[in-house]
Amino acid sequence: MKHFPKPHILPFVIAVVAFSMSVFIAKGQKNKPVAIPKQYAYTDIESYTVFLNKTVKDDANSFEKKYQKDYLKIISEKNTDLLKDLSERKFLFDSAVYPYLNSVFLHILQKNSLDAGRFHFFVNRTSNVNAYSYEEGTIVCNLGLLNIMENESQVAMVFCHELGHYLLKHVNNSIISQLETYNSSEFLVRVKKIKKQEYNSKKQLEELYKSDVFNRRKHNRSQERAADSLGIALFRNTGYNGTNIAHIFDLLEAAENSPATGVLQSFFKQENMAVADNLFRPSKKMSFSDTRKEETDSLKTHPDCAVRKIAMKNNFDSHGKIGLDYEIANASKFSELKKQALFEEAAFSKENDNLSYYFYQLVQMNTLYPDNYFIKSEIFDTLLSFCIHQKKHQLYAVVSNQYIPDDDKDEYAILLKLIDNIDLGELIAITNKYYTSHKSQINASAEAINNLNHLNN
């Protein structure tokens, strides 16, 4: 799957780096400079590369020699992936959202007397509701997170939490702790003993692995609580208002359990497009597990949101000090930046050929900004693209059905079902209808018109 299709909630994630990710760039191969639009180009990539390489060596040298090789391998892979993402337009360096979020971040550093030279701050273009930190001081905020936040102080608290992870050296501690486990004589003897057994060896290895993962996740949950505590301490120095902070957890929960809004059906109704109701009906959900939820809960890296909310609320209530909701922007500017972020997230889906999710985002945006010509043009283009791909039997290239919704009312799942059910003829009819209704607002290329005519013939 190229891109997670729905806001995926990993609140305040500690980036224990993606160890399993494939490394697509061969060792020693340099990232070739490609023409990247200015808003996605990181101009300091060379100095950042030098910084990463130096930091990983310095950090490795601070650990026991027996762990250095593994540590270098893990972090180098992470660095390669990070640099690859930077060179593949996955981060935003525009002149509005990025400077703003960076200013909030710098404000926190300044108020806490932290050396800004030790940190890097990036904005990831994905709509996943998330923020994360790396072991060398790079903090990343996803655009999806900005979009569910209500004000600047909430954004600041998330950044403080991530800084907490960095300052408490959570990433490196986790790596070293695991290397210690895997290199311990107790562990090695146990593995050797299991491997010698003729029977049940895989089963026991699986149990060993499970218990290791459970322990790590448990450890991670305690790290989350520690990052919350330090985050609150850092936040207190910023001058931001703490009264609304605990509400962040409600926002995260709401984003995860996206309510049924009926936006899709309303859209088609409003456009007078004849789409039968049964085309929206999702299949009856099936399951083949009862342990899944239990295991998922046990494997969560984060403590329960409700518990964290209470802890945070109690903390702010007991040390009541009213600050400001905005230090850098104001409510109106914040709202404008969120709008820009929304368009940017959608553009990212389109770039990743995730047209089903792009269409979902466009319809939501159309509800918020009904007079926007760009949205109208993009809706037309996307509908046309669905028709063209469907005609070539290649819809799978732009629509991923591998998505498990939380409930039957999940709007994105309903859209996927519609795309599944609708016939090519009906899809072309809808595209024609949309074009006719919004002809004056759609900036259609000659090629698009040509394609539409071709489909109609």
Place this chain on the structure above:
Amino acid sequence: MKAKLLLILVTLFSIPAFSQDATKVFDEVKTVNIRSSGVIKKNNVVKGYYNFYEFDKVDRKTRIFKLNLLDENLNSLGTKEIEGPKEWELVSSGFDGNNFCFKFWNEKEKTFELKVYDQQAKEVNSITTKINYKPSGMKYTQFKQGVSPELGIVENSGFVNYVYNDPNDAFIINYAGASGQKSWDHTYEPEGKSRIMFPTYLNGNNDIILTAVTKIERGMYSFKTQNSLVANSVKDGAELFDLPTEFDGNYVVPVNAVFEDGKIIVIGLNYKQAKTFTTPPDGFAFLELDKTGKLLKSNFKTFDESLGKYLTIENGKLDGGYFLYIHDIVKTKNNTNIVIAEKFKKPGGSGALSALGAMTGGSFVSLQLENMVVIEYDKNGNVVQAQEIQKAKGTTNSFPSYSGFLSPYLLATAAKFMGWMDYMYTMKSDDNSEITFSFVDYDKLDNDAKKTKNFGQIRYKNGKFTSDKIAIKKEKATWSAILPAKTNHVIQVSYFKKDKKLTMDMIKLNN
């Protein structure tokens, strides 16, 4: 099928180990041998897929297996760990709307085992049947060719399986019930003896299970058949009725049955003689029975009178000497019946030899296959519409020379048993509003294109037939194959040798 596969073992294994040794060890846990994979269907509706693989050894005789289920969109539904004999093979599967059922074969014990799991992956029922025949025997081989290995699905109420019974050349019905229901087996013991019998599952509800039985009379060259409709109680397997389907010179082979307002509606092929294996059908039969098997109403329509308006047909033969081989009959949401048929003939008439056979001194017989034909009948047996769907002319594999004297229809029946005809399968939506028939075609997809092996689909929706085709092999792939999928889709599996890459694309058809 045994394939080396690195499974994505849910979230549990998403974080690999750091240390090289640990990585290697845990990779071993993740590397498995797939014993079998397949489609999980609820009658003609694809509900998902399974992968069955051996995970670990418990002792010398016992293994831990894992059964991983995917939904219709290939999302993992969960994995169940099961202990079983090392000889276990998973033969087929089914979903009844609530529960899953898996049919296992134990080569050492010579047993079939049906295991039923609920959606929490808890085993709720099972039944084991030890076979009483030699799997290599001629009679079983014939039985196996004529009887579907797939499970019969009783809506929300369990699963049916047929096992050959050597002592009386008949069969045993296995029933594995849903949660809280009894499982049973029942030996079919009709009056009189036959050379061989073929049971076909027709339908079931929470009262009865309906089976169509074709008995071929004894005698070396006799292909006279007796057909009957057998009903068993879902509760305990007791035989409720065994109704011969010969009515005043109309010999009916039941193909499909539905339950309506406490009645049983049977749709079948109608013959004017008792040689339903060797002669073409003369038309269709529409029967209405009560729950005790009493015939309430019957309607027999010959092809000449019903189909003649749409296709030139005389004495069961179409223009150019073609016969129609009826593959399936499916009831639609609108209470009509759709028939899928394939045109075929024996070139040069009876006993003709293929040119290749004659030139090489050998003698082979093969059938010539032509277009697919779809026909819609109303509930009174009147043709609503009929249509020929173009496909390239082709031939079946060759029959041995001694088959030359056999009738074209018997050869077609044999070709069907051996999977040599171009028709592939029938699929439908849950509510029967969409029905699709799939076939293989060897034609040009475009005027400028070369001839390719294609997957063709005929779709019935909103009272209309439409068709679409795609090339089975993906461009640049070393090989590709097509798997059945959810309504109006197929899965194209392709292997790219150069890139050592296997892709699975869910392709939506355009008709």
